[in-house]
Amino acid sequence: MSLSVKQAKASGRESVTVDECIPHAPSISAVSPQVSRGWAQVEGSPLPLGATWIEEEQAVNFAVYAEHADSVTLLLYSPRDLVKPILTFQFDPIRNKSGRIWHCRIPLHQMQDSRYYAYSVSGQAVTGLNGFDQEKVLLDPYAKGVFFPAGFDRKLAMKPGRNDEKAPLGILPRQHVAFDWSGEVPPRPESDAIIYELHVKGFTKNSNSGVPSSRAGTYSGLIEKISYLKELGITVVELMPIFQRDPQEGDYWGYMPLNFFAPHGQWAASADDDEQHLEFRNMVKTFHQAGIAVVLDVVYNHTCEGDDRGPTYSFKGLDAAGYYMLSSDPACPYANHSGTGNTLNFSQAHVRRMVMDSLRYWKNEMHIDGFRFDLASVFSRNADGSLNWRDAPIFSEIAADPELDRLALIAEPWDVGGYQLGRGFPGTTWLQWNARYRDDVRRFVRGDAGMVPDLMRRIYGSDDLFPDSLTDAYHAYQTVNYVDCHDGFALYDLVSYGQKNNWKNGHDNQDGMDANYSWNCGHEGDESAPAEVLALRRKQAKNFFCLLMLSNGIPMFRAGDEFLNTQFGNNNPYNQDNEISWLDWSRLEANQDVFRFFKTMIAFRKSHPSLCRSRFWRDDISWYGIGPAIDLSAESRSLAFCLHGSSQDDDDIYVMINAYWQALQFKIQEGAPEDWVRIVDTDLPTPADFSDRGLPLDSSIYQVAPRSIVVLVRAKQEGVPLRAR
Numbered sequence: 001m002s003l004s005v006k007q008a009k010a011s012g013r014e015s016v017t018v019d020e021c022i023p024h025a026p027s028i029s030a031v032s033p034q035v036s037r038g039w040a041q042v043e044g045s046p047l048p049l050g051a052t053w054i055e056e057e058q059a060v061n062f063a064v065y066a067e068h069a070d071s072v073t074l075l076l077y078s079p080r081d082l083v084k085p086i087l088t089f090q091f092d093p094i095r096n097k098s099g100r101i102w103h104c105r106i107p108l109h110q111m112q113d114s115r116y117y118a119y120s121v122s123g124q125a126v127t128g129l130n131g132f133d134q135e136k137v138l139l140d141p142y143a144k145g146v147f148f149p150a151g152f153d154r155k156l157a158m159k160p161g162r163n164d165e166k167a168p169l170g171i172l173p174r175q176h177v178a179f180d181w182s183g184e185v186p187p188r189p190e191s192d193a194i195i196y197e198l199h200v201k202g203f204t205k206n207s208n209s210g211v212p213s214s215r216a217g218t219y220s221g222l223i224e225k226i227s228y229l230k231e232l233g234i235t236v237v238e239l240m241p242i243f244q245r246d247p248q249e250g251d252y253w254g255y256m257p258l259n260f261f262a263p264h265g266q267w268a269a270s271a272d273d274d275e276q277h278l279e280f281r282n283m284v285k286t287f288h289q290a291g292i293a294v295v296l297d298v299v300y301n302h303t304c305e306g307d308d309r310g311p312t313y314s315f316k317g318l319d320a321a322g323y324y325m326l327s328s329d330p331a332c333p334y335a336n337h338s339g340t341g342n343t344l345n346f347s348q349a350h351v352r353r354m355v356m357d358s359l360r361y362w363k364n365e366m367h368i369d370g371f372r373f374d375l376a377s378v379f380s381r382n383a384d385g386s387l388n389w390r391d392a393p394i395f396s397e398i399a400a401d402p403e404l405d406r407l408a409l410i411a412e413p414w415d416v417g418g419y420q421l422g423r424g425f426p427g428t429t430w431l432q433w434n435a436r437y438r439d440d441v442r443r444f445v446r447g448d449a450g451m452v453p454d455l456m457r458r459i460y461g462s463d464d465l466f467p468d469s470l471t472d473a474y475h476a477y478q479t480v481n482y483v484d485c486h487d488g489f490a491l492y493d494l495v496s497y498g499q500k501n502n503w504k505n506g507h508d509n510q511d512g513m514d515a516n517y518s519w520n521c522g523h524e525g526d527e528s529a530p531a532e533v534l535a536l537r538r539k540q541a542k543n544f545f546c547l548l549m550l551s552n553g554i555p556m557f558r559a560g561d562e563f564l565n566t567q568f569g570n571n572n573p574y575n576q577d578n579e580i581s582w583l584d585w586s587r588l589e590a591n592q593d594v595f596r597f598f599k600t601m602i603a604f605r606k607s608h609p610s611l612c613r614s615r616f617w618r619d620d621i622s623w624y625g626i627g628p629a630i631d632l633s634a635e636s637r638s639l640a641f642c643l644h645g646s647s648q649d650d651d652d653i654y655v656m657i658n659a660y661w662q663a664l665q666f667k668i669q670e671g672a673p674e675d676w677v678r679i680v681d682t683d684l685p686t687p688a689d690f691s692d693r694g695l696p697l698d699s700s701i702y703q704v705a706p707r708s709i710v711v712l713v714r715a716k717q718e719g720v721p722l723r724a725r
Contacts, residue, residue: 298359433556512571674697
């Protein structure tokens with residue numbers, strides 16, 4: 001059927017009306033019964049949102065939320081011409097609008113060879129928001145794939161007017177090809193959970209990663225490192241954000257999303273649009289076959305469109321006032337609780353629905369095992385920016401969704417201006433990144449005064465933040481313990497730099513955290529560092545990891561810590577897509593002793609279920625000092641404890657911790673010397689620092705070297721009550 005054409009006055013684009021996209025009905029006669037066509041076939045359906053392939057109709061349904069729009073136009077493009085759409089469909093609000101959703105259904109034969117789609121929207125702009133601009137080509141927020149033309153131009157999107165052939169486009173869905181998930185068994189790590197935070201590109205991009213250049217820095221490149229992760233003992237990989245972002249923004253980390261449904265195409269080994277999704281699915285399936293769960297670090301609190309000076313790609317042009325939280329300051333019209341220029345408005349039901357649909361998509365279509373929510377306190381923000389401490393709707397919606405019930409939900413329980421760590425966070429059953437653990441353990445290990453009581457709390461599972469009272473009934477595993485993550489110093493830099501070194505980021509070293517609680521062990525950086533300083537740094541790194549593996553809760557560490565990877569003192573390399581951020585795999589060979597210690601400590605933790613429990617240790621732990629009494633004074637830098645394992649059918653574990661700069665003599669307070677074997681002494685060189693079989697003791701006095709940790713084990717005794725030991 002040929003299409004009649006009309007000229008769209010405002011945009012200069014050709015358009016067709018609704019009737020012109022509906023095949024003419026056959027003539028009706030007594031012997032030719034009328035064929036009934038449903039309303040959705042004629043008008044389109046408002047749900048699901050996005051572009052959806054309808055197999056039985058050989059058509060695509062389009063639905064987009066634009067509450068305050070006066071008109072919406074669908075643009076379909078052929079790969080041969082990204083300036084002039086092959087079809088321009090003007091939505092009729094009488095026939096193609098339900099509530100606040102604009103929708104239509106286009107048969108495949110009408111679309112010809114179109115491959116990409118976008119929208120043009122007009123409306124009454126709100127002063128200062130730079131929203132509605134009918135000349136702008138707009139990306140569908142629900143696009144499952146994003147195409148960037150060769151002439152893509154971020155700067156043009158920051159100005160009013162046309163950006164044809166220079167704007168990101170959605171990729172049209174076609175006939176669905178089912179991915180073969182056979183043989184996949186999603187893992188369910190619990191007491192053995194070890195979370196490993198990594199960056200998809202940075203993990204294998206370096207030429208010394210051992211991954212072929214054609215796959216280095218890609219989803220498929222990660223597959224080649226799975227055997228390494230298995231050897232290390234990882235059970236959960238937490239991927240830094242993989243949502244599609246603006247490739248011209250310089251956002252290496254990925255915390256400036258353009259879209260919440262499409263994987264970042266620039267990290268696929270294949271340039272083919274369809275192959276990118278297959279590659280991502282194959283990565284997840286292979287991880288699952290290896291018994292490793294995949295958690296995504298997701299950014300739903302803001303987008304890459306920034307403030308009123310930022311680009312208009314999608315949400316701004318569809319309905320800036322409907323998607324974003326607004327401020328009362330005319331000079332800064334967008335509220336900025338994310339610190340990146342804008343904040344999505346979770347008091348709006350359609351914003352929450354978009355997040356819910358995104359979570360379901362990654363769970364159902366990509367088989368993701370969980371999510372870590374960046375700046376999750378934004379979820380608690382009311383429309384006026386105040387924090388809702390109890391009844392923020394999205395938490396109830398997630399909890400009530402049967403498709404999300406078994407996923408790991410991990411919060412970063414703060415945003416710019418809001419801090420809800422522990423029971424202050426409305427997601428009562430969520431896991432939470434525990435920044436108090438990070439800070440308190442850092443301060444104790446570097447030797448700060450008065451940190452023993454805080455260290456006890458963190459080792460025990462932070463019950464001051466996650467109380468296991470009758471009212472609250474939190475679990476110990478809800479604290480995700482970590483010493484470092486992507487945001488801040490790498491572990492090696494934590495013991496090598498007293499000051500951040502962020503000059504290459506371009507902000508005069510003003511960006512990044514100042515409160516690092518780091519200590520350079522007596523020499524700043526690596527250049528000309530004395531041998532004794534380098535040795536102390538290795539020991540301090542082992543001390544940090546030893547405490548992490550001995551603490552109740554779920555441990556997490558960042559990729560490369562296990563071989564002392566460095567970022568050269570840069571604690572905020574968010575825009576450093578280079579050797580500063582890429583893992584240097586040559587350090588694995590150079591630091592095999594540290595790698596061995598990490599590997600064996602992980603195995604030790606997994607072999608002792610007493611360490612990581614659903615509940616807190618309660619009566620199973622006895623606290624000591626160098627003698628029978630704990631020294632809680634401000635000058636104390638030592639602690640010992642015995643964790644009894646009989647309730648978990650486990651061995652007893654005795655730990656002596658000395659953060660003082662001189663050796664201390666600890667007297668073992670339980671049992672006879674011959675009952676115990678030494679497993680760990682971080683002061684000793686490899687392989688003595690971790691003994692698989694254990695070294696028997698001949699005295700109840702153990703001299704713990706300066707800044708060292710010693711771990712003893714007493715084998716469980718069948719049939720012997722705890723108090724009789």
